Amino acid sequence: MQFDYLKHVKGGLDRHAVLDELMQAYGKDVWNFAFFMTHRRELADDISQEVFIKVFEHLYNFRGQSSVKTWLLAITRNTARDVLRSAWIRRVTLMPSRYEAQQSHPSAERETIDKLMTEQVWAVVLKLPPKLREVLLLSIHYGLSMNEMADMLGVSTGTVKSRLHRARNAVNRKLDEDAVLTGGEKWT
Structure with missing residues (x-):
């Protein structure tokens, strides 16, 4: 404004x-x-x-x-x-x-856990195909609306919705696969 x-x-x-x-x-x-x-x-x-x-x-x-x-x-x-x-x-x-997250947390243990989780999520996001990665980042990180993203990317709103849905599913699927391999909890 x-x-x-x-x-x-x-x-x-x-x-x-x-x-x-x-x-x-x-x-x-x-x-x-x-x-x-x-x-x-x-x-x-x-x-x-x-x-x-x-x-x-x-x-x-x-x-x-x-x-x-x-x-x-x-x-x-x-x-x-x-x-x-x-x-x-x-x-x-x-x-x-490498993406380096800089956050402050009350305990060293909490800081380490949060950093590892953040790095894991960013690693998955950064490996997405560019078209999926950019809509996910524009939506979540920059808070753009579907219409703003569609105008910016030169595609229809439906295409943006589809890409965003596919990006979220890909991230969730990869995080769940990693959780199964490491014996951790599922993300979704």
Whole structure:
């Protein structure tokens, strides 16, 4: 809501100040989404920079058809896809980074258990096919509606619902398989 004025502005704003505000408000979301798309911290850094350069250059082109957050995530998605399709990325294999959850908990035992569970879930989510992973992350992590995701991804709402359902089932199935193998409790 705080950036609704952008859809009415055609010029005259201090773009540097607006960019600073957008980076403060959504910089972490943009970086996280870039990381989830690429699995690489260094690429997420580069993509985030590229996203905000594009936003700076096209700030007056924001039409307000979606929220600013959805607009930024769409730019992030498209930029990440372009980077992943580039010839350089296809030829060079980098070692993937591990997701590191940073949380504070009252006891060391609780912290260790929670960290292991979080790592297990993220490992499963990050192994999903890109189309399933992105709808799951957009829904759960970023809280986008079905319509916002459909607009952002350029697919129908039914396709988003189907992908989200398949993603959740895949995660639950994998976590249940892992529980059976390790003798733990089922997740579902």
